[in-house]
Amino acid sequence: MSDTYWLGMELNYKEVRLCAYNSKDKEAVSVMMHSDTSRAQCPARIAHFTDCDSWKLYGDADVGFESSGTFVFDDILKHCLAGESYDFGGSFFEPYAVLARLIFLTLKSAGINEPSNQVKALVLTTPKITGKLALAAQKAFKDLGLGVGAARIQSFDESFYAHTYCQSAEIHSRNAGLFYFDTETHVYFKSLRPNYSTRPVTVTLSDVSDANLPRLCEERDLSFEAFIKECTEGAEFSSFFLVGNGFSRKWAVKSLQLLCRSRRKVFFGNNLFAKGACYSACRKIRPEIFKKTLFLGPDLVRINIGINLKVRGIMQYYPLITAGINWYEAEKEIELILGEEKSLIFSTSRLESGRRADYSMELANLPARPPMTTRLNVRLCFESPKKCLVTVKDMGFGEIFPSSGLIWKDSLT
Amino acid sequence: MGDYLLCERKNSDKPYFVSSVYLNIWSLEELCWFLSVNPALAAEIVFDPAFSAWLSDELLSDELIREFNAISSEDGHVRERLMWIFEKSYYFSNRDLRELRVRLETLDEMSPAGLKKQKGDTLLKYGKYKGSIECYRRALSAERAPNEEERFTACVWHNMGLSYEKMFLSGKALECFAKAYEICRKKEFLLSYLKAAYFDGGFEKLEIEAKRKKADAAEVAALTEEIDGITPKSAPCDMDAALRQWIRAYHLSVDQ
Numbered sequence: 001m002s003d004t005y006w007l008g009m010e011l012n013y014k015e016v017r018l019c020a021y022n023s024k025d026k027e028a029v030s031v032m033m034h035s036d037t038s039r040a041q042c043p044a045r046i047a048h049f050t051d052c053d054s055w056k057l058y059g060d061a062d063v064g065f066e067s068s069g070t071f072v073f074d075d076i077l078k079h080c081l082a083g084e085s086y087d088f089g090g091s092f093f094e095p096y097a098v099l100a101r102l103i104f105l106t107l108k109s110a111g112i113n114e115p116s117n118q119v120k121a122l123v124l125t126t127p128k129i130t131g132k133l134a135l136a137a138q139k140a141f142k143d144l145g146l147g148v149g150a151a152r153i154q155s156f157d158e159s160f161y162a163h164t165y166c167q168s169a170e171i172h173s174r175n176a177g178l179f180y181f182d183t184e185t186h187v188y189f190k191s192l193r194p195n196y197s198t199r200p201v202t203v204t205l206s207d208v209s210d211a212n213l214p215r216l217c218e219e220r221d222l223s224f225e226a227f228i229k230e231c232t233e234g235a236e237f238s239s240f241f242l243v244g245n246g247f248s249r250k251w252a253v254k255s256l257q258l259l260c261r262s263r264r265k266v267f268f269g270n271n272l273f274a275k276g277a278c279y280s281a282c283r284k285i286r287p288e289i290f291k292k293t294l295f296l297g298p299d300l301v302r303i304n305i306g307i308n309l310k311v312r313g314i315m316q317y318y319p320l321i322t323a324g325i326n327w328y329e330a331e332k333e334i335e336l337i338l339g340e341e342k343s344l345i346f347s348t349s350r351l352e353s354g355r356r357a358d359y360s361m362e363l364a365n366l367p368a369r370p371p372m373t374t375r376l377n378v379r380l381c382f383e384s385p386k387k388c389l390v391t392v393k394d395m396g397f398g399e400i401f402p403s404s405g406l407i408w409k410d411s412l413t
Numbered sequence: 414m415g416d417y418l419l420c421e422r423k424n425s426d427k428p429y430f431v432s433s434v435y436l437n438i439w440s441l442e443e444l445c446w447f448l449s450v451n452p453a454l455a456a457e458i459v460f461d462p463a464f465s466a467w468l469s470d471e472l473l474s475d476e477l478i479r480e481f482n483a484i485s486s487e488d489g490h491v492r493e494r495l496m497w498i499f500e501k502s503y504y505f506s507n508r509d510l511r512e513l514r515v516r517l518e519t520l521d522e523m524s525p526a527g528l529k530k531q532k533g534d535t536l537l538k539y540g541k542y543k544g545s546i547e548c549y550r551r552a553l554s555a556e557r558a559p560n561e562e563e564r565f566t567a568c569v570w571h572n573m574g575l576s577y578e579k580m581f582l583s584g585k586a587l588e589c590f591a592k593a594y595e596i597c598r599k600k601e602f603l604l605s606y607l608k609a610a611y612f613d614g615g616f617e618k619l620e621i622e623a624k625r626k627k628a629d630a631a632e633v634a635a636l637t638e639e640i641d642g643i644t645p646k647s648a649p650c651d652m653d654a655a656l657r658q659w660i661r662a663y664h665l666s667v668d669q
Contacts, residue, residue, distance in 0.1 A: 309417035313503045339416025398439040
């Protein structure tokens with residue numbers, strides 16, 4: 001491997017996978033972890049040995065043999081999603097710190113010992129993202145010395161898109177379907193749908209369908225075949241991806257034949273999301289990858305929010321949030337001086353309809369001061385794709401007019 | 414549409430300290446507002462080497478620092494430096510800038526006595542009474558403009574009296590108000606004199622002086638009612654803390 005890396009890391013409820021970008025072959029490749037076993041994934045579990053203050057990735061073989069003074073951190077993703085600390089009889093560990101350790105140990109097992117120097121870009125991908133997970137990831141990246149812009153988080157949906165649209169055109173000329181086996185008998189289906197009538201080409205994600213399959217192989221095959229028919233009815237597909245340990249060619253005979261009809265490409269493997277994350281990490285060095293398409297995923301903010309104010313003496317529209325980015329990455333903080341008004345007026349426009357609206361936020365009980373002597377801190381962040389939180393703080397005007405300490409909060413939906 | 418100004422710069426890490434009024438300035442916006450309402454203090458600020466250092470270290474880009482240093486190295490008016498700061502800050506509208514320019518031109522044309530009085534008034538406003546008295550004394554002995562005779566001198570004495578009053582030196586205040594009224598028989602000066610008489614010697618002295626100065630009975634009655642109506646505020650809960658705060662504020666006002 002080279003000395004600096006563009007990486008994609010998948011963290012699901014059970015495992016961690018790592019992919020690195022091979023700039024020579026221009027593709028993402030799985031990274032083997034554990035030099036002795038040459039595995040491309042490891043359990044998402046770490047342990048802390050308090051007697052020698054050391055940490056390590058904790059394999060399945062180690063479980064059940066813990067000595068006293070060993071803290072085992074399991075369900076790391078769940079803890080991060082909920083923002084829930086680990087409590088070992090009074091010893092507390094914040095989820096972001098545990099996540100940072102997991103990332104560090106995973107990188108170390110792949111031979112990357114100095115993330116701050118060796119990692120050019122890292123994208124962490126997870127099945128879903130909550131505000132708490134996004135915050136934990138941000139803190140974890142900071143702990144690892146990965147600066148702003150060097151590391152980010154994205155959902156499996158976005159990784160699926162990134163992976164698919166980095167392949168040759170024949171893979172995504174029509175819809176691309178994903179069958180994800182999260183257990184042996186449960187499968188869910190999503191598809192990417194390109195809309196070639198827009199520029200750039202917009203790609204949307206279908207609704208999720210899922211099915212529980214019987215345990216018996218023959219019945220499972222027939223049931224999966226029926227599920228495939230149901231999911232693909234009325235749409236044309238150029239490719240399918242089969243992901244997850246629950247899938248096997250041993251039982252999926254008829255269903256595979258159905259998938260391969262009409263010269264459709266079928267791929268199976270478990271590193272789709274990690275690879276997709278890796279391609280996203282390479283965005284800066286390969287901007288052409290995503291230039292022609294725009295992913296309108298469910299995590300996207302679909303509203304532009306701005307404010308009309310003076311910048312260097314010129315009244316203009318100042319964008320605060322631009323639609324088209326993920327909600328967990330959408331935040332902005334500015335400071336402004338208030339004129340004669342005692343309220344803030346935000347201008348909004350919707351991404352798809354273009355509909356415009358103004359939203360007024362009253363600053364109740366703001367102390368009376370001469371115009372242009374109130375400095376406000378205005379911060380916008382999203383709680384979900386559709387809910388923007390606006391927080392405004394009165395900063396006063398230095399010692400001339402001290403801050404009242406007032407904070408106003410409101411939400412834009 | 415709202416009327417807001419984007420702050421492109423955060424507050425400085427270290428403030429600029431305006432020693433004459435004991436005030437820290439943390440941003441260019443605060444500086445602009447402060448100078449626009451207190452132009453009398455502009456000279457002591459814009460020619461202060463510490464001020465140039467603060468601008469350079471905390472607030473300005475390299476290009477602007479070079480420009481400011483070029484202006485500062487010329488023998489220029491306060492007005493030119495001030496207007497440069499106002500224009501580069503983008504804090505004021507074009508209309509405000511035009512009005513400021515006119516006000517600063519008026520300031521330039523002021524006599525040395527007028528400038529001293531202006532500064533004294535500013536210090537009085539900020540509670541720096543000892544400093545304001547010093548300025549008023551200098552104003553009385555400084556060169557005046559031809560149209561600044563009687564009324565101007567009376568105003569200086571009157572405002573000096575206000576400063577002494579704030580320092581609880583009612584005897585000195587009384588002397589100043591008396592001089593002001595002697596020079597210019599303005600009702601406002603007489604009422605200040607009578608109020609000072611009350612603080613110096615109670616209602617008895619107020620009545621005596623009112624008779625001596627042949628004050629209007631109705632006005633004296635109104636003044637008496639005003640004084641009567643000053644109800645004392647309830648005592649603070651933490652008297653020790655309040656006392657410490659008052660002593661500190663007093664020393665700040667008289668130690669400058």
